[in-house]
Amino acid sequence: MLKYELDRTFAALADPTRRALVERLVQGPATVSELARPLPMSLPAAMLHLKVLEDSGLVTSQKVGRVRTCRIDPKMLSQAEHWVGERRQMWERSLDRLGAFLDQSEAQS
Amino acid sequence: MLKYELDRTFAALADPTRRALVERLVQGPATVSELARPLPMSLPAAMLHLKVLEDSGLVTSQKVGRVRTCRIDPKMLSQAEHWVGERRQMWERSLDRLGAFLDQSEAQS
DNA sequence: TTCATACTTAAGCATGTGCTTAAGTATTAG
DNA sequence: CTAATACTTAAGCACATGCTTAAGTATGAA
Numbered sequence: 001m002l003k004y005e006l007d008r009t010f011a012a013l014a015d016p017t018r019r020a021l022v023e024r025l026v027q028g029p030a031t032v033s034e035l036a037r038p039l040p041m042s043l044p045a046a047m048l049h050l051k052v053l054e055d056s057g058l059v060t061s062q063k064v065g066r067v068r069t070c071r072i073d074p075k076m077l078s079q080a081e082h083w084v085g086e087r088r089q090m091w092e093r094s095l096d097r098l099g100a101f102l103d104q105s106e107a108q109s
Numbered sequence: 110m111l112k113y114e115l116d117r118t119f120a121a122l123a124d125p126t127r128r129a130l131v132e133r134l135v136q137g138p139a140t141v142s143e144l145a146r147p148l149p150m151s152l153p154a155a156m157l158h159l160k161v162l163e164d165s166g167l168v169t170s171q172k173v174g175r176v177r178t179c180r181i182d183p184k185m186l187s188q189a190e191h192w193v194g195e196r197r198q199m200w201e202r203s204l205d206r207l208g209a210f211l212d213q214s215e216a217q218s
Numbered sequence: 219t220t221c222a223t224a225c226t227t228a229a230g231c232a233t234g235t236g237c238t239t240a241a242g243t244a245t246t247a248g
Numbered sequence: 249c250t251a252a253t254a255c256t257t258a259a260g261c262a263c264a265t266g267c268t269t270a271a272g273t274a275t276g277a278a
Contacts, residue, residue, distance in 0.1 A: 010123035013193070014116055015266090026199040028207070032225065045267055047226075052265095066224045066275045077197045084122070084190040090135040091181050098137070124236090141255065154237055156256075161235095175245040175254045 005057065006083055009076045012056035017041070018049050022072065025059060029071040032061075114166065115192055118185045121165035126150070127158050131181065134168060138180040141170075 036046035053059040057076040145155035162168040166185040170177050
């Protein structure tokens with residue numbers, strides 16, 4: 001797991017427009033136009049967001065004829081979830097150790 | 110769960126310096142100097158990163174005397190994990206539905 | 219061949235981010 | 249009181265981000 005991959009993945013998820021695109025794409029594939037239509041911005045702007053998502057690895061796309069179809073690639077979604085989940089667990093374990101230490105100190109006093 | 114909270118949380122996690130700070134803080138609280146010392150940058154720069162983490166809600170701090178102690182607040186960590194995990198699940202369910210649909214189509218042919 | 223569709227690229231601009239050094243404030247040790 | 253410590257704020261600069269409009273390319277329909 002390369003660190004700069006997480007940079008791009010979290011950065012991609014930091015934008016509400018891009019989270020909306022992910023939200024749409026987890027339901028199934030969609031074309032660029034379909035994805036851009038509901039967004040309150042120009043088509044080129046929407047495509048920049050899609051490019052960020054593709055560069056992050058969250059989304060893949062392929063062009064057939066003149067239509068580009070986008071879909072979720074779950075790998076980076078899993079990696080991001082994993083990174084955050086692991087840190088939350090580490091935090092919990094530190095708390096547990098602190099609790100055990102305090103219990104022990106109390107027992108000795 | 111307000112959306113702009115996720116904006117700030119994911120943006121905070123998108124930077125390797127800030128992830129390193131989180132990595133340190135999940136082991137337990139630390140002062141500003143302790144956190145800044147290993148970083149390859151000036152103290153003011155490190156403090157800007159800490160400010161981003163605090164504004165995102167990932168970290169809290171309190172000053173006693175002239176020393177500010179920082180610690181993880183796990184709430185936003187959980188929320189970020191939850192958002193990503195839920196979307197990954199939604200994607201899996203879409204795949205399942207597609208599989209079921211294809212099985213059914215095949216059975217009818 | 220002509221036209222509409224579906225993207226794609228380019229240019230430009232406003233704002234935000236990440237860092238620097240320098241100077242300042244507040245607290246505590248001597 | 250004096251000085252060191254631990255942060256804090258300010259000013260400034262380079263570069264990235266998020267958008268715009270305009271123009272361009274490639275494909276498919278008529």
